[in-house]
Amino acid sequence: MGNIREAIYGIHQADEIAAKDQWLQNLHPLAKLLVTFGYILTVVSFHKYDLLGTAGMGLYLFVLFYLGEIPFGRALRQLKAILWIVAAVGIANPFLDHQVIGHIGGFALTGGMISMITLMLKGIYAVLASYLLVVSTSIEGICYGLQCLHVPKTFLTVILLIYRYIIVLLKEAERITLAYEMRAPGQKGIHWKAWGSLAGQLLLRSIDRAQVVYESMMLRGYDGTFRLVRKKSGFGVSAGYVAGWMAVFLAFRILPLFEIVGGIFRF
Secondary structure, X not given: OHHHHHHHHHHHHXXXXXXXXXXXXXXXXXXXXXXXXXXXXXXXXXOOOOHHHHHHOHHHHHHHHHHOOOOHHHHHHHHHHHHHHHHOOOOOHHHHOOOEEEEEOOEEEEHHHHHHHHHHHHXXXXXXXXXXXHHHOOHHHHHHHHHHOOOOHHHHHHHHHHHHHHHHHHHHHHHHHHHHHHXXXXXXXXXHHHHHHHHHHHHHHHHHHHHHHHHXXXXXXXXXXXXXXXXXXOHHHHHHHHHHHHHHHHHHHXXXXXXXXXXXXXX
């Protein structure tokens, strides 16, 4: 029950952060989409042994958390399950790559150790960059940015409805769980024999609620076209945001900015 409420609260909180009148939130959605795509592509393009270069890409995340006034600790709590899964992807690398490529003091660093940490950072950075995009831009804004990239309307509608129906599904699950707990006050959790019937009820009730939501959207004139409903920063600011970050990403990717630091650790 508590996990369901926490999930609902997290979604509402993300919407509240995206609605703030802050510099980051007021940027054009397309600008934030392009920078996020560029950032993720740059991060994953680093060589598996380029730990310092990959780690340096965390500067982008730090700046956006600061500019958007987004709590970093709360982001880690909300994404902890995903981050653990992402971090576990390269955990086998130290057992597969034993080549010594550097030293820290008297400790030998193998290629597997470096590639494991690098792969973990890439996954974590990609997840956090996507999270920053979601919490700094409303779902309508994201769909509008994708619309500017000529993504088909059907695909955009699917994205919007999935996001909206997640809340509907969670609220119905909360009601069903609460009703079950009231009928079985001394029982811990839901008995496995009731899982099938409760899952069926959840599906049927969610479908009914989702149909009401969709009909309400159609009555309000929804036709698959997204429009900006709040004033955003000017074109020059958004274009400068994209150009500035792309230049930074290119510099981090091409120039040996961390060569001096890398020389200290000799790898």
